[in-house]
Amino acid sequence: MSFMFTVSPDFTPDHLSGWYIFNTWMQKQTGVGIHLEMYNDFKTQREAIKNDQIDLIYANPFDAAMLVREKGFQPLVKAAGESDESIIAVNAENTVEDIAHLVEGIKVAFTDDPDVHLMGMIMLEPADLDATNIIEVPSDTYVLVAKHLLRGEADVGIFLAEAYDDLSSMIKKQLRVLVRSQISVIHHSLMIGPKLLDKKEQFQSALVAMNSDEKGAGVLKSLNFNAWEKVENDEMEFMIDLMDTLSM
Numbered sequence: 001m002s003f004m005f006t007v008s009p010d011f012t013p014d015h016l017s018g019w020y021i022f023n024t025w026m027q028k029q030t031g032v033g034i035h036l037e038m039y040n041d042f043k044t045q046r047e048a049i050k051n052d053q054i055d056l057i058y059a060n061p062f063d064a065a066m067l068v069r070e071k072g073f074q075p076l077v078k079a080a081g082e083s084d085e086s087i088i089a090v091n092a093e094n095t096v097e098d099i100a101h102l103v104e105g106i107k108v109a110f111t112d113d114p115d116v117h118l119m120g121m122i123m124l125e126p127a128d129l130d131a132t133n134i135i136e137v138p139s140d141t142y143v144l145v146a147k148h149l150l151r152g153e154a155d156v157g158i159f160l161a162e163a164y165d166d167l168s169s170m171i172k173k174q175l176r177v178l179v180r181s182q183i184s185v186i187h188h189s190l191m192i193g194p195k196l197l198d199k200k201e202q203f204q205s206a207l208v209a210m211n212s213d214e215k216g217a218g219v220l221k222s223l224n225f226n227a228w229e230k231v232e233n234d235e236m237e238f239m240i241d242l243m244d245t246l247s248m
Contacts, residue, residue, distance in 0.1 A: 002033040003055035003196060006048070008188060009041055010060055010113040012166050013141075018222030019058075025219045029206040032199065041140075042112050055193040060084070061186045062114035065240045072194040075231035077207045078187045082225070085161035085181045086119035091149045092176045099178055102127040102156065109137040109145040109154035118246055119181050120158030146171050186239060189231050204230060 005026075007019050016038070023036040034056065039045035046063070048054050049071060059067055061084055067073035088099065096102060102124065110117050121130065137154045139145045142163035148154035150171070161180055164172075190207065192200055210216035211227035220226065 002035045004048075004053055005034050005036045005056040006039060006045060006054050007036075007058040008060040008063070009039055009045060010111065010116065010160055010163070011058070012163055012224070014166060015223050018219070018224075021219050021222055025210075025216065026203075026206070030199065030202055032196070042114065055196050056190070057193075058188055058190050060113065060115050060188055061239055061243055062118065064189065064191070064236060065243060067191055067193075068236060068240060072197075073191045074197065074200060074233060075236040076190045076192050076200065076204050077228035078189050078231050079223075079225040080227040080229045082162075082187060083184045084115055084119075084186045084188060085183065086116045086123065087159040087161045087164045087180045088120060088123050088178045089146075089149065089157045089159060089164065089175045090155065090178055091152070092174050094155070094176065096178070099123065100126045102129060104129065104133040105135065106155040107135040107137050107148075107153065108156045108158065109139050109148040110158040111139050111142060111145060113160060115186065115243065116160045117158060118243075119183070119186075122246060123179055123181060124156075143167070146175065150174055185242065189236065190228070 005023055011019070019038075020036055023034055027034050037048070039048065049057070049063075049067065052071070057067065057073070090096060106129070108124070110120060124130070124134075137148055139148060142159050145154070145157040145159060146167055149157045164177070192203060196203070207228040208230055211220055220228075
């Protein structure tokens with residue numbers, strides 16, 4: 001029997017091959033047949049989750065509540081030293097220096113990455129901006145968010161910090177960061193579903209020890225990670241509660 005593994009669609013495309021290598025490594029370490037299925041957007045991925053088609057997922061923090069409370073998933077690990085942060089950026093030629101100086105009616109480019117969009121909109125609140133007084137510029141990727149800024153099609157862009165940092169130096173030279181969040185406790189997590197819970201400890205042990213093996217460390221490098229660290233259930237519940245609070 002083959003189980004289904006997927007990755008949150010907000011991952012950096014540069015690491016696509018790394019996830020396939022990681023999936024192969026995971027199968028060899030656990031002896032479990034695992035198929036990696038990538039989805040182009042959150043809507044399609046959530047449909048697969050709701051239809052109980054997913055058994056392992058590298059999930060964004062926004063979806064963690066649904067996975068834990070509705071689908072019985074439990075956390076395995078998170079990338080050591082990594083957290084999800086948002087960036088508000090503008091074209092480098094934009095004269096605005098402070099979030100509070102932004103005005104109603106500005107065009108805001110963002111992806112459908114839910115936790116990043118949530119944090120970004122919270123960071124726009126000092127300017128009294130919300131969904132009712134901005135012009136939304138939906139974008140499929142963070143590269144397109146950047147292009148909207150460069151072409152003058154948007155005034156402000158909301159980025160996952162990691163995705164912004166991975167933009168080419170040529171693009172970043174033409175942009176300017178207004179603010180970067182520093183929440184530090186929100187993160188993606190590798191999570192395991194009900195059909196595999198009897199193998200939770202096996203998966204967790206292999207993942208936590210991954211960086212101590214030369215091949216494993218190489219696979220982690222392809223994902224731009226240094227190591228995995230264990231995530232306890234109560235840590236996940238704390239993050240879910242925090243996301244609920246931020247959503248209010």
